Amino acid sequence: MTTPSPLHAAHPSMATWQDYVSAPLSARDRALTDHLQRCAECERTVQFLTELDARAQQLPLEAAPTALRARILASRAAGVRVLMPEHVDAFGDDDMTDDVPTVAAQVARRTRWRIPTTIAAGIAAWSAIALFRGTPVIEAGMISGTMTLSTALPKAGEVVSVRYNAGALLGRPAALRLRARIRTTRGESYNVGVPVVEIATLQRTTGNEYVGRFTLPDSVVFAALAVEDTAALAVDDLGSRAWEVMRAGANGAPLLSALDQRNHDLMGRGWEEGLATTRRMMQLYPDSLGAWNWLQSFESWMSLETDSTRGAHRRALAMFDARHRTMRDLSPELIGATFWYTRRADSVANAYWRERLLREAPTQSFAVQDRMLTIASRELPTRRDTTTALAGLEQLWPDVPADRASQVISAALRLLPPATANPVDLRRWADRLIAVDSSPATARYVAVRLLAAPAWRDEGKRHLRAEIARLANARTQLRALDESRTEQVERLARSQRLALAQLGRALADDGAHRAALDTLALASAAGWDLSVFNTVRETSLKVGDSSTARTMSARISVDPSTTPSRRESLQSAGVAQVGTAAWAELVRSARRDLATRVMAGAKRRVLPAVSLRALDGSSAPLRSLLAPQVTVVVFWSTDCGPAVDALGEIQATAAALAKRGIRTITVVEQPQSTPALQNVLRTKSFTLPVYLDVGGVASKAFNNWGTPQAYLLDAKGNVMFGATSDLESVALRAAAMVLAAELGL
Known part of the structure; x- marks a missing residue:
């Protein structure tokens, strides 16, 4: 008796058939070929894979940008061994640092209410870091x-x-x-x-x-x-x-x-690399609906959608739709992925998969999201029935998977205005949010919502105190991969200052004025945080501390993000209260504070010689393009959707900086001008100087990876701050550099 082959006992896996289809005819497994001749279902599978692979090969994929290729070759020359080019950091660090004034003396003087000593010691240590480390120099x-x-x-x-x-x-x-x-x-x-x-x-x-x-x-x-x-x-x-x-x-x-x-x-930091990864997925796994979903998403995010790409997705969708409708025991994940993929290309197919998803896999992630949106769209726009909508979300909650928890909780909290919401509901959903997200920002958000609910004010203050104490111990916090211990401490210090400012406001509202003043002094003792200064100013006025309020007013007035109208209003009020000379002295002190506190986070790096090429073909050393005090260099790319979208804001920021004598130049990551570049400059009305990065020499010198990224250079061409895409941070750091030069700091 002959023992049946395993192929006779079960159908080979999809991965096995994918390998079979990908192999040359002469190298295909004979046993699989024999199985195909006897199994109609597997024959249909192979036909599906063959057609899908052909569709994937016909996708209108653009060639990799020249700058991307240059980065790949440079990384290989440097000995890097990764499968694909390193990815693009679309959003760099935005370090906020602390400053000289320690608060230990303030805490010692005030005895009626105190932050725990571990917190005070932590803030003092953070201040000391900024004071004694100076500006590090990297050669x-x-x-x-x-x-x-x-x-x-x-x-x-x-x-x-x-x-x-x-x-x-x-x-x-x-x-x-x-x-x-x-x-x-x-x-x-x-x-x-x-x-x-x-x-x-x-x-x-x-x-x-x-x-x-x-x-x-x-x-x-x-x-x-x-x-x-x-x-x-x-x-x-x-x-x-x-x-x-x-x-x-x-x-x-x-x-x-x-x-x-x-x-x-x-996600959020490597658009070009994400697209490159997706294309690799398409090459290796053209039968993966997940890969097609990624491709559709990146084409949308990077503004690469065309009639041709949309047509390719419609054809692929038709194949997936037909294939999956005939499959038995389709997994919830595959049903959800098919539903998601159809949403942009075929409303009829999308309706079919939605019905099937909700019927067969109601707890799958996409199903829960759809159910949540249905609750909101059914109850809120027509009847404004928040009670029924909230009850629906409560009924949905047991089915919510981990990846949808924050989304559903946020929807529930939007239905719960603290001043009028049922206190039990508010507390329940707030506790759920903290359980799934323990970040400092979430802790503050929950605490502030509880403070606004009369029944939970004490609980809100307890939350803030607990978060302040938690932030005092950096060793217990998750440190990011790219974050040094010092940078982590500075980040936590900023979060602690924001929490202290909120607690100070709450204490003032409750009539605990001395405790409020103690807390506000801690909040504003270090760092440069405009939101903290605004909170301290408002609260100080409420408790009658006009001196602190004026100090905060002066700091707010010198911050570059403050609008001209508000600056004039603060100046008029300050002059009316203390006179022209006293207000001018407060402003001088605030400018020194800004320069000292922000420049504490500078890390001077000496650049090698860099030559840039203008659009007219002429070359110029970077040093010849520098302004007398500060120059902002912005890297961008026509292949990066977020960078192109940011050009208007970059130009507006540059115009504001120019009033302070700060020059902005931009470097586009390509070796020569192209019609695509000229089209972007024309459609965006972009008039800032644009230079080409021939051979990637500028990217290499700056150690830049990703767009849009901005660097601040001093008059000698030294990089003073690491890359950032936060233009408000660029403006603040540039202002600090100018003030530091003027004050001789």
Whole structure:
């Protein structure tokens, strides 16, 4: 008796058939071919995969931008071993730093109410950091190190050997730490709450070379890597790119889940790289509806949609729709993905999949989102029936998966105005929000909502005090992969100041004026936080502390984001209260505060010589383009939708800066002018100086990775602040640099 082949006992998997279709005819497995001749269902599967693969090959994919190719080649030359080019950091850091005044003396003087001593000590320490560290200088040269991995595509259980050559950033200590932001198949987008762990110690061998090894846990499919010193005072994350490893399958190619998580890791910071990852997914897994969904999303986000791309998606959708309607035991995830993919291309198919999703998989993520939107659209626009809508969300809550929890909670809280809401409902949903999101911003949001509810005011203050105490201990907080210990402390200090300002306001509202003044003094003792200054000013006026209110008014008036009309109003009030001379002195002091506090976060870096090419073909050294005091250099790209969208705001910010003698020039990441570039400049009415980055030399010198990114240079061409896409931060830092130069600081 002949033993039946496994192929006779069960249908091969979709992945098996994908490998079969991808192989040349001469190399196809004979047993699979025999099975096809006897199995009509598998024959249909292979036909579907063959047609879908052909559709994927016909997609109108644009060639990779020249600048992107240049970055890939440069990274290879530097010894980087990753599957694809490093990704684009669309949003850089925005460090806010603390300043000289310590608050220990203030706390000691005021005895009627005190912040716990650990908090006061923490704030004093943060102030000391800003006072004594000065402006660090990083010399020109290779800032980031180079890392070579034995494999960037480890299989399960495979050991990865690391060879790292340290750059100027880390120096040559005896040992370094290798940290990783690790992602499982269910990792969150935007890197919010994604675990960061130490995975290896790198030991110095000779010179600046370090070696180590690690093995990823089996559950991890993607990891972004960075190197830091053992005190965590300096971090090399390859200029915000990070080195990467992705889990590989048996065939050595990255798993679909690894590519998927790489895209999640790139959300909001790597548009070009996300698109490149998606295209790689399309090449390896053209039968993956997830890959087609990613492609559709990136084309939308990056303004790459055309009639041709939409047509390709309609054709692919028709195939997926027909295929999935005939499949038995379709998983909830696949039903949800099909529903989501149809939403932009076929309303009839979308209605079918919506009905099926709600009937067969009502707790799937997309189903819960649709149910939530239905509750809002049915009850609110027609009847404004918030009670019924809230009851519907409460009924929905047991079905809500983790990835939809914040969305549903936010919808519920919008239906609960604190002053009139049922206190029990408000507290229930607030507790749920904190349970799913413990970030400082969320803690403050919940506390402020509770403060506005008469029944929960004491609870709101308790929340704020607990959050202030929690923020005092940086060691217990999650530190981002690209964040040094000092940067983490500064970030937490800013969050603590915001919480202190809210607590001070609450105490004043409750008549505890002395406690309010103590708290407000702590909130405004360090850092430059306009929202804190506004809160302190308003509260000080309420409790009769006119001196503090005037100090805050002066600080608000010198902040570059304050509107001219408000500046004039503050000046008129100040002069009326204390006279012209006294107000002028307050403004001088505020300007010095701004310069001192903001410049405490500067890190001077000497640039190598950089030559830029103008659109008319002429070349100019960057140093010849500098303004007498401050120059802003903005990198952008015609291939980056967010960068193109930001051009209007960049030009408006530059116009405001020009009034202070600050020049803004822009560098577009391409070697020559193109019709696409000229079209963008024309349609956006963009008139700022535009220079071309020939050979990527400017990007390399700045260690820039991503667009839009802005840098601030002093009169000698030194970079004073790291990259940021926050234009308000650019304006504030530029103002601080000008004031520091004028005051001789």
